[in-house]
Amino acid sequence: MKKILEIIINYSKESKLLDEHALNKIINILINEYNLQNINYQIKNDFNFSFDRVRLGFYMWNSKTLTIYYKRIINYIKKGYYSTTIYYQYKLSKFETYVYKNLFILETIFHEFEHALQHKDYESQSESLEHKLISISTKNNYRIKDNCELYNLSILERLANINSREKILLMISSLNNEVNKLLDLLFRQLMMKRMENYDIYDSPTIKYLELLNGKRYESEYLKEQILSLYSYDDRIKYGLYLTKSELSDNLLLIKKRG
Numbered sequence: 001m002k003k004i005l006e007i008i009i010n011y012s013k014e015s016k017l018l019d020e021h022a023l024n025k026i027i028n029i030l031i032n033e034y035n036l037q038n039i040n041y042q043i044k045n046d047f048n049f050s051f052d053r054v055r056l057g058f059y060m061w062n063s064k065t066l067t068i069y070y071k072r073i074i075n076y077i078k079k080g081y082y083s084t085t086i087y088y089q090y091k092l093s094k095f096e097t098y099v100y101k102n103l104f105i106l107e108t109i110f111h112e113f114e115h116a117l118q119h120k121d122y123e124s125q126s127e128s129l130e131h132k133l134i135s136i137s138t139k140n141n142y143r144i145k146d147n148c149e150l151y152n153l154s155i156l157e158r159l160a161n162i163n164s165r166e167k168i169l170l171m172i173s174s175l176n177n178e179v180n181k182l183l184d185l186l187f188r189q190l191m192m193k194r195m196e197n198y199d200i201y202d203s204p205t206i207k208y209l210e211l212l213n214g215k216r217y218e219s220e221y222l223k224e225q226i227l228s229l230y231s232y233d234d235r236i237k238y239g240l241y242l243t244k245s246e247l248s249d250n251l252l253l254i255k256k257r258g
């Protein structure tokens with residue numbers, strides 16, 4: 001991860017976005033770091049926006065192929081889809097702004113690697129909660145792809161979003177003073193990712209399982225079981241029930257910084 005951080009810093013200091021050369025380097029570092037030598041990868045430059053949503057990256061389970069749509073990512077950044085007011089709101093320095101943009105590119109790569117890691121986990125014999133949730137989702141993957149509601153609630157997407165952001169934050173936390181406003185922003189966005197699809201009555205993963213299996217699971221008993229079995233950290237990560245006070249504390253935290 002240190003080598004990747006160096007690449008990000010060097011490009012950002014020169015006010016440059018990561019190029020394909022940097023992407024190749026980063027992907028190869030990650031393949032080694034995660035021991036994923038059996039996957040293939042490709043960096044594509046087409047602009048074809050024929051999907052219902054703009055797809056910036058993709059991991060294909062059958063062929064174990066990771067695809068990064070480099071030109072689309074760059075286009076996305078240049079058009080400022082995700083950031084119009086952020087630079088001003090957070091008063092990011094020029095350096096921080098470039099770190100932010102380059103981390104966006106990096107996060108797209110991290111996200112797809114998370115899917116490759118999920119695939120590896122799926123093929124393992126783990127007994128963990130994560131493994132169970134990944135297995136249920138994977139078996140229904142063909143349905144999730146074509147169903148917008150399922151896709152939005154998907155535990156695979158939730159974990160890929162949260163894990164990739166946590167890795168980014170961990171990576172840049174050593175830079176603390178140089179990027180403290182940026183750290184603040186990225187952390188707040190992580191809180192939002194964690195709180196996505198929560199409401200007072202439901203948790204995203206229970207909603208997702210209900211939708212997947214076509215039945216209601218909501219019961220006070222189930223809620224109590226989950227609250228007593230799993231820690232707060234696990235529940236918020238895996239999209240399981242939060243108590244009323246945990247919910248309101250998190251919502252407050254997101255609001256306060258905005």
Ligand SMILES: [Zn+2]
Nearest residue numbers: 111115157160
């Ligand atoms: Zn994904």
